[in-house]
Amino acid sequence: MSRGSKGGRHTLRRRLVVITELAVLVLLLSASAAHAETTQVLALAGSVDQVLTNIRNWVMGILAGLAxxxxxxxxxxxxxxxxxxxxxEKAKTSxxxxxxxxxxxxxxxxxxxxxxxxVGA
Known part of the structure; x- marks a missing residue:
């Protein structure tokens, strides 16, 4: 195998990784944009306890999604x-x-x- 073919494969792999990362980013952004367009207030929270529960659910969802x-x-x-x-090493970091x-x-x-x-809720 010549050095040129290894460099070509490495460049191709790098491009595929970048394309995959961009595709994931576009999907996430388009999903959030679609969600933003259809958002409506369905109910107001009745108590501080309900607000904290909602915050917990959102934080868990966002963290699990990003992970x-x-x-x-x-x-x-x-x-x-x-x-x-x-x-x-980059994969292990991820x-x-x-x-x-x-x-x-x-x-x-x-x-x-x-x-x-x-808060005392």
Missing amino acids: TVFLSIGGVRYVMGGGDPGEV FKAAGMGYALAALAPLVVTVLQGI
Whole structure:
């Protein structure tokens, strides 16, 4: 195998990773734009407890969603890296970020419980 073909593969892989990342970003932005257009107030919160519960649900959803994106990006980088140590390290970093995101999402109910204790709800 010549050096030129390795460089070509590396460039192709890098382009595929960038295209995948851009596609995920476009999907997320289009989904949020579509959601913003159809948003209407269905009900007002009846108590502080309800507000904190809603905040917890939103935070858990956002964190889990972002963690899933990082997990997907890490998986694509790992597969497309082809043994390149730099790409493997970037994939591992994405996996670590995804793990922290899932951990924070799991801790969201604890944070809301602490806030309820502070507010007295």
